[in-house]
Amino acid sequence: MDISPGTWNSSFGGAGSGGGSLSGPWYSTHKTQLLGALLAAASNFLISVSLNIQKCAHLRLVCRAEQKPYYRSKLWWCGITLLGLGELGNFTAYGFAPITLVAPLGCVSVTGSAFISVFFLKRTMRTADILGGTLTITGIYLLVTFTPNVPQELTARQVQNYLVSWPFLVYSIVEIIIFCILLYFYKRKAVKHIMVLLMMVALLASLTVIAVKAVSSMIALSVNGKMQLTHSIFYIMSVLMATSCAFQIKFLNQAMHLYEATAVVPINFVFFTTSAIISGVIFYREFQSATLLSVFMFLFGCLLSFLGVIIIARNKKEGHLQIPFIDCGHIPGQKLTGKIQPDSHSSCYGTLNKEDDSVKRQS
Template identity: 80%
Template sequence: MGTLPMWHPAAGNVTFGSPSTGNGPLSGPWYRAVKTQLLGVLLAAAGNFLISVSLNIQKCAHLQLACQTDPKPYYTSKLWWCGIILLGLGEVGNFTAYGFAPAALVAPLGCVSVIGSAFISVLFLKETMKAAVILGGTLAVAGTYLLVTFTPNVPQELTAKKVQNYLVSWPFVIYVILEIIIFCILLYFYKRKAVKHIVVLLMMVALLASLTVIAVKAVAGMITHSMKGKMQLTYPVFYIMCVLMAATCAFQVKFLKQAMELYEATAVVPVNFVFSTTSAIISGVIFYQEFQSAALLSVFMFLFGCLLSFLGVFLITRNRKKEHLQIPYIDCGHIPGKNVTGKIQPDSHHLCYGTLNNKDDLGKLQS
């Protein structure tokens, strides 16, 4: 047998667990390559979790106010304002994440908010834990792991000149033209034909969301680059992106609010998540070219992770019944001129309050 060579400290670096040297999974080159992206993932996950906490805190505040004998406006509740502050912090975390991680990765991490909201409702609001919620949470977590693992690592330093070049690139110009045509067709059916189907409303939200993601990532990237000492806020494209971000967000809220008024949240939440996430991924691929050099296996596993996340969100939300506050009965027994023997309860599905015992009135309603 040959003799083993003598080891000298200066001959090589074989330290384990150090993020600065070596060739292992936590070695210097690997860590330097992905640390920015990992920071974006952590910011997005933390931001979405704070959003789920804030929504449940606001829900708890509304329930407490509804149970009071003399209900006060919700904006007088300290608990409600605490939820609003957490919501703001969560949105700031999401916004900052776009400056460090690809848009195709940050957008699907919105499933963290759905997972967190479901389990917080079980733990603190005493909702029933169902098998579908557990299975959905498991699928969503597995999908999130695949997304984080197989998202290609691309440089996230965005300058104003890069954004300008992306804006005039042929793939993006064609994409915007197609998106405008589709949006105008949907808007025509929405305005002229009064078509307010959930798919029409949420498709418009998704088309606007794709532009929002492009603008948010551009603004966050230029701010991040400016904080490193290379000022980017003096370029006109920065303010153009700010205006685009604000305008598309405002119209998204309008259409999403109408969808929530017309349909149950159990239908709106999963459909909106699938549509908006898909449009955000497409916009990131086309505008920022995030999958340009990705291997075919990585693309397949990333799409599989998206599918698992979509299924998880669907399973979590489909069994979440809409909470109805208890509506008191209206006692009409003392109204003069009315032959009423019982109490009438408001019916949320019709324009009238219950039924009338007067046969004449019934005949008029039937005619």
């Protein structure tokens, strides 16, 4: 890992790299992963647009005098369609760029949502949003510039070799032990701390990104004429991808149910990105030939992205729908003077206990 002037120039697009032009050596060697980075950034931005559109659709439905299910809203379906396209773009990006580059670009979704909400949800732009966005953009630039250049054509045989390599086997054993310990505290001890939940999400995410990278790369090779779909490893990785993703969503939804999104989003991003980078380094050996300077600047770019997301999410007030209360004094037969709040998990209002033990629910 030597740091030479040629390395510095090629990293920054200096004299040795053709001035950073599209015809320079840097672009020639990084054009595939640059395409993946642009695709990942655009996909995450599209996801942030879709989430804001869905939120806008829900708010419009609440304000209407005649209520109707959200799935009958054209605006909501528009948001869902964009969300599907964004996730498809993210999946495709793993076939062109390393995990260590695609995973951190999830910060585009958080940053984009902060700015897009100004237009869709009429929220005010904060100084923290501008500062966080600046740090995130700087971090993205460093990530793209100093990401290790590794071959992105992964055949089924290469994936099999990676799967049985001793570094990944050791990593898998350690990860399984940690996950089982966390799951024991979650199930048996009823410990539902945000760190416990999101650490389980991150451990599952490391398997998800490994499988997504393998499946996406094998599909890309098959489309280009090098058939990989006949190998059993393709279907093994597909099942691993679907299973780990399903459980990941389960624990993430649990965290979102128990804690505010302003706390879940930044912690989940940091945990997920860290876990994805570690899995990319161990499984796909993406930093095997990287220079010390590239590793340092890449990690510094990750740190800036983490800080940017945390600053944007910090002290961000969440909008809550105003749910009306029922004054018990206006209910026939009731002498209570308190108020009953609607049950957030039901379409009915809370139970009124009467002295004769008969129970009525007010809808």
